[in-house]
Amino acid sequence: MTEKEIIERIRELFPQRAATVGIGDDAAVVGEQAITTDMLIEDVDFTRAVPVESIARKSLAVNLSDLAAMGAIPAYAVVALGIPQWLINSIDPFLRALAEFARQYDIDLVGGDLSRAEKLIIAITATGWVESRPLLRSGAHPGDRLYVSRPLGAAAGGLELLTRWKSIEPPSDLPYAQREFAVSAIRRLIEPEPEVKLGIALAGLTQITSCIDISDGLSTDLHHLCDASSAGAEIERQRIPVFPDLLGSGTALGIDARAAVLHGGEEYALLFTSAMRESELSTRLGRPVYAIGKMVSDKGVRIDGQPLEPGGFDHFAVK
Amino acid sequence: MTEKEIIERIRELFPQRAATVGIGDDAAVVGEQAITTDMLIEDVDFTRAVPVESIARKSLAVNLSDLAAMGAIPAYAVVALGIPQWLINSIDPFLRALAEFARQYDIDLVGGDLSRAEKLIIAITATGWVESRPLLRSGAHPGDRLYVSRPLGAAAGGLELLTRWKSIEPPSDLPYAQREFAVSAIRRLIEPEPEVKLGIALAGLTQITSCIDISDGLSTDLHHLCDASSAGAEIERQRIPVFPDLLGSGTALGIDARAAVLHGGEEYALLFTSAMRESELSTRLGRPVYAIGKMVSDKGVRIDGQPLEPGGFDHFAVK
Numbered sequence: 286m287t288e289k290e291i292i293e294r295i296r297e298l299f300p301q302r303a304a305t306v307g308i309g310d311d312a313a314v315v316g317e318q319a320i321t322t323d324m325l326i327e328d329v330d331f332t333r334a335v336p337v338e339s340i341a342r343k344s345l346a347v348n349l350s351d352l353a354a355m356g357a358i359p360a361y362a363v364v365a366l367g368i369p370q371w372l373i374n375s376i377d378p379f380l381r382a383l384a385e386f387a388r389q390y391d392i393d394l395v396g397g398d399l400s401r402a403e404k405l406i407i408a409i410t411a412t413g414w415v416e417s418r419p420l421l422r423s424g425a426h427p428g429d430r431l432y433v434s435r436p437l438g439a440a441a442g443g444l445e446l447l448t449r450w451k452s453i454e455p456p457s458d459l460p461y462a463q464r465e466f467a468v469s470a471i472r473r474l475i476e477p478e479p480e481v482k483l484g485i486a487l488a489g490l491t492q493i494t495s496c497i498d499i500s501d502g503l504s505t506d507l508h509h510l511c512d513a514s515s516a517g518a519e520i521e522r523q524r525i526p527v528f529p530d531l532l533g534s535g536t537a538l539g540i541d542a543r544a545a546v547l548h549g550g551e552e553y554a555l556l557f558t559s560a561m562r563e564s565e566l567s568t569r570l571g572r573p574v575y576a577i578g579k580m581v582s583d584k585g586v587r588i589d590g591q592p593l594e595p596g597g598f599d600h601f602a603v604k
Numbered sequence: 605m606t607e608k609e610i611i612e613r614i615r616e617l618f619p620q621r622a623a624t625v626g627i628g629d630d631a632a633v634v635g636e637q638a639i640t641t642d643m644l645i646e647d648v649d650f651t652r653a654v655p656v657e658s659i660a661r662k663s664l665a666v667n668l669s670d671l672a673a674m675g676a677i678p679a680y681a682v683v684a685l686g687i688p689q690w691l692i693n694s695i696d697p698f699l700r701a702l703a704e705f706a707r708q709y710d711i712d713l714v715g716g717d718l719s720r721a722e723k724l725i726i727a728i729t730a731t732g733w734v735e736s737r738p739l740l741r742s743g744a745h746p747g748d749r750l751y752v753s754r755p756l757g758a759a760a761g762g763l764e765l766l767t768r769w770k771s772i773e774p775p776s777d778l779p780y781a782q783r784e785f786a787v788s789a790i791r792r793l794i795e796p797e798p799e800v801k802l803g804i805a806l807a808g809l810t811q812i813t814s815c816i817d818i819s820d821g822l823s824t825d826l827h828h829l830c831d832a833s834s835a836g837a838e839i840e841r842q843r844i845p846v847f848p849d850l851l852g853s854g855t856a857l858g859i860d861a862r863a864a865v866l867h868g869g870e871e872y873a874l875l876f877t878s879a880m881r882e883s884e885l886s887t888r889l890g891r892p893v894y895a896i897g898k899m900v901s902d903k904g905v906r907i908d909g910q911p912l913e914p915g916g917f918d919h920f921a922v923k
Contacts, residue, residue, distance in 0.1 A: 304680065322717050
């Protein structure tokens with residue numbers, strides 16, 4: 286059974302009455318509230334090689350990214366923690382990092398649940414206010430330009446290096462440029478930045494037609510957006526912004542840059558659509574955003590004219 | 605570090621701005637919304653001896669019990685699932701039981717998160733509407749009567765038997781009465797009933813001064829209520845309603861009935877206070893509730909004149 290099949294079954298079994306946006310977008314929307322939940326599990330989503338401060342921040346960041354993709358303003362959150370023995374001595378820096386990150390994004394942690402566990406588990410549910418309208422995956426029209434919010438590929442590169450080295454510190458004999466790249470890529474992976482401000486700004490522009498965050502990889506999330514919008518997409522490899530030095534030091538370090546950019550998960554950049562031009566939209570937003578192609582009426586996703594299959598991670602796919 | 609110490613640290617680190625009720629009650633309250641989260645973990649909160657249908661129901665029931673303790677009307681929930689290989693084949697009965705239980709309590713499941721895990725993890729966040737006012741732990745006054753909503757002791761008895769037998773089926777050679785008792789006690793443990801209707805009714809009566817659900821055991825949760833209300837309590841052993849046949853078949857099966865009633869966790873009965881008499885309150889509610897003692901101004905909890913220390917479960921206490 287694939288993740289998609291399980292989600293389909295869930296959709297059938299759980300009728301949506303209260304929700305204006307239910308199962309299947311980045312967050313649910315009920316009234317003016319967006320609500321989303323994410324769980325990070327030791328040895329599935331992170332290892333003990335990652336500092337507890339980064340784990341704490343990331344556990345909230347992934348939820349904030351879902352709120353960002355809906356254009357919601359962070360409001361409050363609850364956290365359920367499964368705490369293993371090894372964390373007990375580091376519980377204070379863990380909690381302090383979580384508190385600091387929550388303050389930075391102006392979200393209140395109002396409650397939680399603690400229990401013992403063999404491995405660290407963090408399940409956070411975050412809520413946000415939807416002011417004018419939620420950004421949905423489903424509003425893209427043929428002819429709209431397709432945008433990503435920032436250069437891609439670092440998270441997958443960082444994951445590759447962290448898995449190889451089992452440490453966030455690169456080997457000491459690495460050339461300077463590769464070392465610098467490796468540190469940045471690993472940092473992008475372990476401390477992702479949710480695009481909260483951008484999401485709120487996009488929701489305020491009526492010209493933005495759809496939005497999703499790139500958590501499963503550009504190819505997979507672009508398929509999600511196309512499916513939800515009953516449309517297709519054509520993108521150009523040349524136009525996709527690439528994380529600095531991924532093609533240089535990243536390639537030298539043995540990272541498959543093309544795969545990292547197209548299929549790498551955990552980017553938490555926003556992928557969105559609008560008829561507006563890149564220069565006009567970047568000006569309106571006061572920051573660069575990157576047009577990588579356009580929506581078309583033919584279903585499916587094509588890159589430089591060739592089909593692009595979803596290549597991201599599926600938790601349940603049979604290998 | 606004990607659970608209480610960790611919670612104290614969390615209270616210090618996370619200032620409550622949005623919440624009118626923040627960390628430390630059964631659920632947080634923001635505006636008219638109560639929100640609560642609970643996580644159940646395989647081999648910590650249940651084992652594979654428990655049917656997946658019961659695990660699904662219980663994972664929602666514990667949250668509904670928190671809403672009940674606040675007097676909130678269930679509204680919607682999100683669920684994060686860590687799914688191990690063994691559940692994949694039983695995902696359908698698991699989801700169907702969850703859907704049926706959600707429908708029964710009129711709560712919408714609006715979103716979630718799926719991931720792979722070694723052990724089954726279910727983290728549910730439930731929200732409810734607070735109509736007139738939330739029921740708090742902190743409102744009890746000296747002189748108020750102390751109530752429990754139903755007979756106690758079955759959950760701890762059931763846990764003892766389930767742990768001993770590693771099966772929800774009693775051994776086939778057990779005498780009839782003991783078998784009947786064992787089945788009921790185990791069922792009370794694995795399929796707890798949240799007191800949602802009662803909680804809503806209590807919130808509607810201005811004479812109810814405080815409320816908490818008994819998840820950590822009567823002794824521990826009574827201490828929580830007394831601490832929050834800056835008061836003490838005196839209860840009488842004779843008056844505490846005991847689960848049917850616990851003193852008979854339960855004792856014959858080797859269950860420490862006194863410990864099960866006073867300290868057993870996972871009851872999910874409500875413990876609450878009011879100046880109203882038992883007969884009057886039961887009439888108003890249209891169902892029996894049980895006065896077990898009264899609130900007093902002297903701090904601490906006494907039973908038949910002797911101190912009663914918190915004897916419930918602490919996830920983090922050093923053994």
